[in-house]
Amino acid sequence: MAAQRHGATFKRAKRTIRAEVAEVRLDGRRAVLAMPTTFMNESGQAVAPLVRYFRAEPSRLLIVHDDIDLPFAKLRLQFDRGSGGNNGARSVIRALGSQEFWRLKCGVGRPPGRMDPADFVLRRFTRKEQPEIDLMVQLAADVVERFVAEGGEAAQQLTGGPNANG
Numbered sequence: 001m002a003a004q005r006h007g008a009t010f011k012r013a014k015r016t017i018r019a020e021v022a023e024v025r026l027d028g029r030r031a032v033l034a035m036p037t038t039f040m041n042e043s044g045q046a047v048a049p050l051v052r053y054f055r056a057e058p059s060r061l062l063i064v065h066d067d068i069d070l071p072f073a074k075l076r077l078q079f080d081r082g083s084g085g086n087n088g089a090r091s092v093i094r095a096l097g098s099q100e101f102w103r104l105k106c107g108v109g110r111p112p113g114r115m116d117p118a119d120f121v122l123r124r125f126t127r128k129e130q131p132e133i134d135l136m137v138q139l140a141a142d143v144v145e146r147f148v149a150e151g152g153e154a155a156q157q158l159t160g161g162p163n164a165n166g
């Protein structure tokens with residue numbers, strides 16, 4: 001969404017980087033947006049080479065991922081946390097050798113009954129859920145833009161602070 005807002009398109013990254021990237025200027029600052037082409041559980045295989053290639057400090061890295069422990073359509077921005085059970089975040093932590101990066105968690109809620117969490121997060125949103133998801137995606141793009149322009153602490157204010165439950 002942040003890429004679309006700024007007229008950027010994703011292109012295949014350098015051969016050794018398993019991601020598509022879009023470079024944009026947000027509030028006068030250069031930002032590299034990336035979508036791993038790996039499986040979600042192997043995101044670290046894309047993120048670590050990107051961080052090295054662009055010589056970025058992990059503390060300037062923001063990953064965006066789903067979170068079943070966060071209420072549906074709510075956002076939380078946190079720094080220097082563990083994986084929280086998210087396999088993609090776990091892969092990034094392992095590949096970087098650090099958890100000192102920012103994470104924008106997008107709440108999808110808990111699976112109903114005994115539904116497998118993997119099946120739950122991979123399913124399509126229902127027609128009833130879609131309007132809330134669309135709003136969450138818009139707000140997530142706002143958070144990304146604020147993160148680039150003003151840093152993580154300023155961006156946290158858009159999500160209600162570091163420990164907000166949404």
